[in-house]
Amino acid sequence: MTTLVLPLKAIYFNQIKDGTKDEEYRLMTPYWCKRLEDRTYDRIVLQLGYPAQSDLARRLVRPWRGYTIKTITHPHFGPDPVGVFAIKVN
Template identity: 65%
Template sequence: MRTLTIPLKGEYFDAIKAGAKPEEFRAVTPYWRKRLEGREYDRIELLRGYPPRGDTIRRLVLPWKGYRLATITHPHFGPDPVDVFAINVAP
């Protein structure tokens, strides 16, 4: 089973878990292009930080629903608009 694993900051993990954040954003960089473009996954595993393997409280395993390309402005990426992969993490 192909799994995309993404560690997250606590605030973003908690928002996704609560259902308030339907997409996780990653800048369009060679690193993320290699992991997303032309690839298919069965599921996505979201981690709150870097938990030990047996810590199921800080892990969310969701079905893979793909991504879309978007342009956003977000404080995490700076003041200018940036191209991102908007990964669908809706339950």
Template identity: 55%
Template sequence: MLQLYSRKVIVKKRILHLSVKKIYFDQIRSGEKPDEYRLVTEYWIRRLEGREYDEIHVKCGYPKAGDMFRIEVRPWSGFAKEVITHPHFGTEPVEVFAIHVN
């Protein structure tokens, strides 16, 4: 007797979640800001280097579950390492991950 079993393969999307301040969220939403920056730290190295994602969810602060008005869903476009000077990181140049969001 031949028995057939169906197997469901559930593939979860690989999503990178980025919480940002409202000013940066609005700039990303409008297309004005092409990259979101994160300092090169062990935390971000583990999350970015050698990994691939399907989507990036850019969040305005920490919205409640289901509040899609404050979440921009973008396709994963990768990242680059850069050295920048920005008031958010202080006055000295710092190495950052430039995560492509637009």
């Protein structure tokens, strides 16, 4: 089983957990291109920071539903529009 693990800040983890956030964004860098383009996963593990393996309260497991490429403006990435992978998480 192939798994994509995404560590998240608390605000984004809680929004996904509550169902108010449907996508998680990653910049279109060579690192993320290599991990996402032309690849599929069985599932995504969204985790609050870097928890211990036994800390299941800080992990969410979702099926892989792919991603889209978008241009967004987001405070986390600065004031200018940037290209991102919008990974579907809900």
